[in-house]
Every structure is written in C-alpha cells, then in structure tokens.
Amino acid sequence: MTTASVTSRVGAASAAPTGGAPRHKPGGIRRRDRIVGLLAVLPAFLVVVGFMAFPVAFAVFISFTKTNGLRFEFRGLDNYIALLNDPIVHQVFLNNVTFLISVPLVIFTALIVSVLLFERVRGWKYFRVIFFLPNVLSVAVIGIMFRNAFGYYGGVNQALALFGIEPIQFFTNGSTAIAIIILALVWAGFGYQSLLLLAGLTSINPAVFEAAAIDGAGWWKRLWYITLPNIRRVLGFVFIINVIYTFSSLFGFVYVMTAGGPGFDTTTIDYLVYLRAFSSTNLGSGAALAVILFLFIGILTLIQNRVFKLGEDD
Amino acid sequence: MAEEDVVISKRISSSRTQWPIFIALLVVAATIIYPLYFVIITSFRPNSDYLQDPFGLPGVWTFENYLNLVNTYGIGQAFLNSLFVGTISVSIILVLASLAGYALAKLPVPGQKYITATFVSVMLIPGPVLIIPIYLMLARLEIVGSYTGLILVYVATGLPFATFFLTLSFRGIPDEVIEAARIDGAGFFRIMWSIIAPMGSSGLATLAVLQFLGAWNELIFAVILIPEESMRLLTPQLASIGERFLTDQPLVSAGLFITASVPLLLLAFASKYIMQGLQVGVSR
Numbered sequence: 001m002t003t004a005s006v007t008s009r010v011g012a013a014s015a016a017p018t019g020g021a022p023r024h025k026p027g028g029i030r031r032r033d034r035i036v037g038l039l040a041v042l043p044a045f046l047v048v049v050g051f052m053a054f055p056v057a058f059a060v061f062i063s064f065t066k067t068n069g070l071r072f073e074f075r076g077l078d079n080y081i082a083l084l085n086d087p088i089v090h091q092v093f094l095n096n097v098t099f100l101i102s103v104p105l106v107i108f109t110a111l112i113v114s115v116l117l118f119e120r121v122r123g124w125k126y127f128r129v130i131f132f133l134p135n136v137l138s139v140a141v142i143g144i145m146f147r148n149a150f151g152y153y154g155g156v157n158q159a160l161a162l163f164g165i166e167p168i169q170f171f172t173n174g175s176t177a178i179a180i181i182i183l184a185l186v187w188a189g190f191g192y193q194s195l196l197l198l199a200g201l202t203s204i205n206p207a208v209f210e211a212a213a214i215d216g217a218g219w220w221k222r223l224w225y226i227t228l229p230n231i232r233r234v235l236g237f238v239f240i241i242n243v244i245y246t247f248s249s250l251f252g253f254v255y256v257m258t259a260g261g262p263g264f265d266t267t268t269i270d271y272l273v274y275l276r277a278f279s280s281t282n283l284g285s286g287a288a289l290a291v292i293l294f295l296f297i298g299i300l301t302l303i304q305n306r307v308f309k310l311g312e313d314d
Numbered sequence: 315m316a317e318e319d320v321v322i323s324k325r326i327s328s329s330r331t332q333w334p335i336f337i338a339l340l341v342v343a344a345t346i347i348y349p350l351y352f353v354i355i356t357s358f359r360p361n362s363d364y365l366q367d368p369f370g371l372p373g374v375w376t377f378e379n380y381l382n383l384v385n386t387y388g389i390g391q392a393f394l395n396s397l398f399v400g401t402i403s404v405s406i407i408l409v410l411a412s413l414a415g416y417a418l419a420k421l422p423v424p425g426q427k428y429i430t431a432t433f434v435s436v437m438l439i440p441g442p443v444l445i446i447p448i449y450l451m452l453a454r455l456e457i458v459g460s461y462t463g464l465i466l467v468y469v470a471t472g473l474p475f476a477t478f479f480l481t482l483s484f485r486g487i488p489d490e491v492i493e494a495a496r497i498d499g500a501g502f503f504r505i506m507w508s509i510i511a512p513m514g515s516s517g518l519a520t521l522a523v524l525q526f527l528g529a530w531n532e533l534i535f536a537v538i539l540i541p542e543e544s545m546r547l548l549t550p551q552l553a554s555i556g557e558r559f560l561t562d563q564p565l566v567s568a569g570l571f572i573t574a575s576v577p578l579l580l581l582a583f584a585s586k587y588i589m590q591g592l593q594v595g596v597s598r
Contacts, residue, residue, distance in 0.1 A: 030422060033421050033422055034421070034422050034423065034424050036417070036421060036502050037417040037418075037421030037422060037423035037424075038417070038423055038424060040413040040414060040416060040417035040421070040423075040502070041413070041414045041417045041418060041423055041429055043410050043413065043414070044410040044411060044413065044414035044433075044473050044477050045414065045429055045432065045433075047410065047466075047469060047470050047473055048432065048433060048436055048470055048473050048474055048477075049432065050470070051448065051451075051466060051467065051469075051470030051471075052436040052439060052444070052470050052471065052474070053432065053436055054447075054451075055443075055444050055447035055448050055451065056439055056443060056444070056447070058447035058450070058451065059443055059444075059446060059447045062446060062447060062450070069449075069450050069453065113339075113342055116335050116338055116339050116342070117339070119332070119335045121332045121335050121336045121339065122332070122336060123336075124339070127339045127342075127343055128589075129581065129585050129589075130343045130346055130347065131342070131343070131346065132581070132585075132588070132589070133346055133350075133578075133581060134346060136527055136531075136577040136578070136580065136581045136588065137531065137574050137577055137578075138530070138531030138532075138533065138549050138573060138574075138577070139531070139533060140531070140533050140549040140550075140552050140553050140556075140573065141531075141549075141552070141570055141573050141574050144552065144553070144556040144566065144569075144570060145349060145353060145570055147556065148353075148556070148563055148566055148567070148570075149349065149352075151560055151563070152560065152561070153365065153560075153561055153563055154563065155352055155368060155369075158368040158369070159369070187345070187346070187349075191346070244440075247440075248440035248441065248442060249440070249441065251441070251442065251533070251534055252533045252534070255533065255534075255537070255553065256533075256553045256556060256557075259557075269442070270440070270441070270442035273442045273445060273446070274442070274445060274534070274538075277445055277446045277449065278538070283446055283450070286445075286446050287446045287447070290442050290443040290445070290446060291443070293440060293442060293443065294439070294440060294443045297438070297440050298438070301438055
C-alpha cells in the first residue's frame, strides 16, 4: 500500500503551510537561529537529495545509455525507441490496463463499507480497525495468502472438492491469475479507502441530512442526492491514487503470486523494470522504462492536483 | 467488543435500521477475519491432517511447522534481521526527521520554501524508478549485500513523509513554551530533548509505528539489496518459502503468521497511533 498512502500523504502535503515562523527578535539571535535551523534540516535534506532526488536524475542519465552498470555508452533515445517498438512492453502495458478493473471494484466496495460505517452502529470503531487490518500486512503476506488459498491444495480448491469439482489451476491461465491478483488488490485496499471516504462523509454538514430527512427523503435518496455528490472530491482523489497504485506498486503481488507468468501474462510495468534490471545485459532499457513510468505517474499526479485545486474553490 | 462501547453507541443511535447495517458490516468483517483465521488454524496442523479436513478444526495440534521453519529454513534469523533493520532505520528516521521537523516548524530556515517543496515532491517518486539507480549507486559504494545500504534506502524513502509529518505535529507546540525555555537559557538540543520530544511524543510514536511497519513489510529493496541467503529479511525469506512449498499449506501458513504477527500486534496495541497517522493522510 505504500504508494497509495504516500500519495494520500502528498494530498495532505499540498495543504502544508509553507511560511516560516516570523518572530520579532534582535538580528543577532535571529541570524543564529537561521544557522541552527539550516544545520538541523541539513542531514535529512542531504539524505533525501542524495538517495531520492539524485537517483531519479541518474535514472534519466542511465536511460540514455547502453550499460551493464560499469561502462556507459551514450545511445541517445535508442532505449526509448526500442521500448516503444517492443511487443512485450505493449503486452505489459495492456496488462496494467487490465488491472485497472480493480479500481472501480475497490472504490465500489469501499463506498459501500464507508456508508455502512457512517451509520455509526454499535462497535463501528472496532469494525474500522478490522477493515484497516490488511493495510498493516506486507504485500508479501497478502500475496502469498491469496496464492495459497487459490493454489492446487488451497482452501478454494478444497471447498470446490466438497461439491465434487476437480481442482482448478488458477495460475496457469493468464486471465484467472489476473482475476486473483485483482481480488487480492480489492481485499487489501478497500478498508483504507473506506476510511478515506468516511472522512469525506464526516465532513458533510449534518444539517443537510436532517433537512432532507424532514423533507421525507428516504435512505437511498439521501445516499444518491446528498451523500455521493458531497464526496465527489474524495472519490476523485481515491480514483487517482488507485490508478497510480495500479501502475506503480503491483510489484510485490506479482513477485510472490505469479512471477509475471504464465509467459508475460501477469507482468506489470514495475515488475518488468525489475526483470529488465536484473536479468538483462542492458540496464539502460530498464531505466528508460522506469522513466516512462515516472512521467506517466507525474502526469496523473498533475491532473490530480489540478482537480484538487479546482475542487477547493467550490 | 468492549461492553461500554456497545452501551454508548446504543444510546447515540437506537433506530431500528441498525440491525441490517450491523449484519452487513459483520459480513464484510468476516471476509477479512476468516482468511486470517484459516491461515492461523492451518499453521498449527500437520499437512496430512489439513488435507483430510481443511475446514474443520485440526485433529492434531502441532508446533512442527514453526519449529521446521526456524530450524531448517532460517525464519528465526530472518525475523531477527528484519527486527534489526527496522529498529535501526526507524531510530535514524526519528532523529533526523525530528531535527528537520523542529527547524521547519519553529526556526527561520533560509530557503524553507524550497526545502519543504523538495521533501514534498520526492514523495511522488514511484519506487520502481529508484531500483536501478539505487542499486548501481550502492554497488559503487560497495554496500550492496550489507544492511548499511538497505537501512540507508529505508531512511531516505521514509524521511520525506516523516519530516513532513513531524513539521505539522511540532507546529502544534506553542511558541511561548519554547520562548520561555530559551529565556531560561536552554540551547537547541536541550529544547529538542526536554520540550519538543515530550510534547510531540504522540506524533513521534505514531511516526515510529508507521515507519516500522513500512520497513518490516517492504519487499523490493529487501530482495534486491540482500542477495546473501543467511542475511535475508523476513519478507523475501517468506516469498522464497512460499515459492518452494506449494504443496505444504500448513508450513507456508506458519511463515505467513510469523511475518504478520508483528504488524498484527502493533495494530492491536497501537491502533490509536496508527489511526492517528491515517488522519494526517486523510485530513485533506
């Protein structure tokens, strides 16, 4: 869930106040404060620049070269051109698009759950913690749990056997394998997102509901005409973080569940970056793919921020 | 479910529509709890017993799977390795992020706007972009295959959010308290230690839990940066066990439970902090 949570953090970040702490003090003390402040920020800043910002620049450089990691031969846009003409890249991109099916599924489930939680029935706080549970688990745990459950000897096949159905090899077929990864994504993601949506619901003015109730609007009418329109901004936000997540963070699931197979049927872009990085002689190709992914996600994020800025005005 | 909570919510809303909603929530909760329950129960039975009646309670209860994982497949060592890397990473993050967070919240740092912008924008970098350059950089520094490199990566990827989070939470500390301490002659570290740390302790605890979970659950860099089998962390070790023992569900289940145990314990005992951290993400 890292990307989803990181992105949501960034959503919060845009609200971060940036102004300093204006204080009226003699110049000498103020100057000393500036130096102390700078020194205090410096270690964190240097680590972040050195091991997050610089690597991105380095990745861009690598993407223009043919390299085994030791010798770099400048090749211009060759890697990018090769990628755009690579049928595997096309297939993998389409796989990612297929994984987008998970987005409406997760949002729909999360929406239902959030509306249920919003009723504040007995013990709703405990339900909240339970729904959040998958979020504290590693994708390795969730992925292996699902692969086990749908494995040849897994719970699902054992249950089918009770009805006399032969065991199904879910992971030898690309479509069923993708379906199971999508199921794992929904299971892992809906709880956190229902809490995001719940926060949106909570910020609706209760007077609106009361007024509607007095006017005789039933539960369903209130859901459709008041609740949903009022949280459309949060819904949009959740939609974008899901799309970003689908394109950048399926590595863990794919790694433990299918290793990208059968063939390249379940390989995603981020998994292909890993494959290109560690099983090919040209790291430049993997870096170019990563840069393309970065640009793509950057554009999505820009769209998200735009939508947010617009949304805040109304 | 605690008694008092039931009583309180009963008082708040006692409409007749409650029951269907409660039951619906219960069903959703079951889809989360049942798979975990199944894993836990399965992990305490021999494979033959599992295959006979997978959905019943075990005919034979055993710790065999756990002992096997610890003695033969090094899961105990991997557990300790993860604990070590997680603890060190979180400690470093807390120290560096507290310093930066205090400065950004309370001191006139030159170029503050740009520094904050840097912290915020690197949060957008997707993990896959970092794989190749980080690997090459650490290889150049000759720290691939050592925990130093991995901890460095965890610290670097954790710091942007940590700094941002602590800046926000330290901002809540009243300036007057800090001013008063200064007048009493307290220096920078004195203020950090006796005012910022205690007054921001809730934020620090939240951050510690979140970052520890992040490091404990991380997979990609743990796979790439630690090729040596004896040094592996828990998640890659679990992945390789899951891959090798497709036919032994109880054994893999035991591995799953071991890996999930620490996050589950944290959620059980620190859910307050975890939920608080969530609020920051949600607040906007």
